[in-house]
Amino acid sequence: MAGIKLEGLRLQAYEHPSDAAALNALTHTAGFDTLITKLNAWGIERFLRVQLTGSYLKVTQDSFPDLYQIYLVMKERLDVPIEVDLYIASGGEINAFTVGVERPLIVLTTTAVEQLAPYEMAFVIAHELGHIKSRHVLYYQIAEFLPLIAGVVGSMTFGIGELLSAGMQMALLNWKRMSEFTADRAGLLGCQDAEVAWRTMMKLAGLPPKYFASVNTEDFLKQARDFQALDADTISKIAKWLNSVGAMHPWTVARAQQLLQWIESGQYEEVLKHPQGPAYGAAQAMKFCNVCGNQLKGTEAYCPRCRNAVTGYGPPPAPPLPPGMPPPFVR
Template sequence: MTRKILTGLSSETYEHPFDRKALASLQNMPGVSLLLKKINEYGIDRLLRLQSLGSEIRISPRNFPQLHQALVETCQILDVAPLPELYLFRGTGYIQTYIVGVEKPIVGINLDAMEWLGTNELLYVLGHEVTRIKSHDMVYHQMAIVMPTLKNLLSSNTFGFGGLVASGVELALYNWRMMSRFSADRAGLLACQDVGVATTTLMKLAGLPHDYLTTPVIEDFLAQAREFASNNFDNLDQITKILSYTESGLSWVVMRTGELLKWVDSGEYDNLIQQTNLKTPEESEEKEGKTPEEKEGWNFLTSW
């Protein structure tokens, strides 16, 4: 299969509106600046990098060429550069991937993902991760990863005040993290460029091995996803939504598949694939007449 290289792709062209709204709410919350500053002070970025470097196997073209090539192809298609490092970690009984590192991103993939996923499916899960680099939201993604530890540190060091601040931001973070998956799923589809591959990958993320992916199983799954997507998400009970966001172990693949199918059915995916100019008008206008420093924007490591 020949995939289109999406040169000049902007994350804004595939960003889910729920993602955009949730991130704006998070950024406007009191206490976010404090938490970002503390993450910088504690050197979380470097610590997470050392954790991968010291405990996981770094992937290269020599040791695991198929995995490495999948990352190379994913980044070429989504126009992500430079290439992040890729690490392989131990099996957990289900597929797991992650991305950390604001300054030097690292993508992690576990043994189960390597063994369960085909070459095309690897593009989907890797696209789902590297979109964080493209969207420039790694700082918030990383904050969500370390939030439990950070909240405890702030609480012990500020007589409980920091913990109270963090608790308010925590729900907003979990809300945004859930919504950002919708955009990441779209990026995964743009990477593999096959709805069928995206569907089987999501089903495997739900824990279903390849041998069970028969035509009836896939068709029933798609029907279930469309049924779920027909509900108005904004009308879900608020408490249910909060509990959903804070239960990080749930994959929510039916909901995610439903949202992805809505995007495909709307024609937006096909329109995006067929475009020649993938930068948004707003992005082009913003970059005109700006200095290099203004184009770079806020820098996580140096702007405090």
């Protein structure tokens, strides 16, 4: 599986701006810090790990060598220095998800394993590794298992259900949808083939297996461009918002449109050339918070994203750790 190893790849090099904006809104939602503290104290991550590892098949070099090799290549290519467990779960749809902050694990459905070609599986695994590298997992697993947390945990005496207000749930789901745009960029940086990304998204959108061999990605890309054109109409914008506000994932065509826009802007090729971020001169010309890496205008006394005092500038540092998250990338 030929490709470029993106040594030193940084989140800031490929993070989608809507992801960063939605995360900023989420972390400033009233009661969110309390929710994180309570979930950490209760041990929601241990609960999910026991549930998942007790039910699903673990992928190893001996049991599923082809899948394991794809994982190893994507892990190296995206420069993810921590070990990640891989599992297969019974499922009728092409899907994958990630949980676990201290010990991340990726779950692939049986249908994904059966219906995705090796390079398409590489895109999916790199997408999930992107969530891990971008430190999405703590918030991602709260959003992914929100019904379980609200229904089961909230019915107990931990006071968690009361914290999950409608505003917080909306902020969580909105961020999760935006985080998929960042993870899709990681998926493309992993497989390094846009055609593979389009085929994978078409399968995720429901392409029947009998059409896999004759798939026409040009029509799909035209649909993605047509979808972008809908934004010119205010009524269409409102309709798209109403249809997506409660969804866990952005529409697949919208994801394709966002990824296509990133490619056509030239930023994808720039990341392949400079995985650590802008060239040194450009980085020096830009100003970033020296705590969270948020880009600044240069006049702020406090960063609007992390609320820390701005004491210096320079190339974007690694993003901050969310509450309760241990340093994940220890070499």
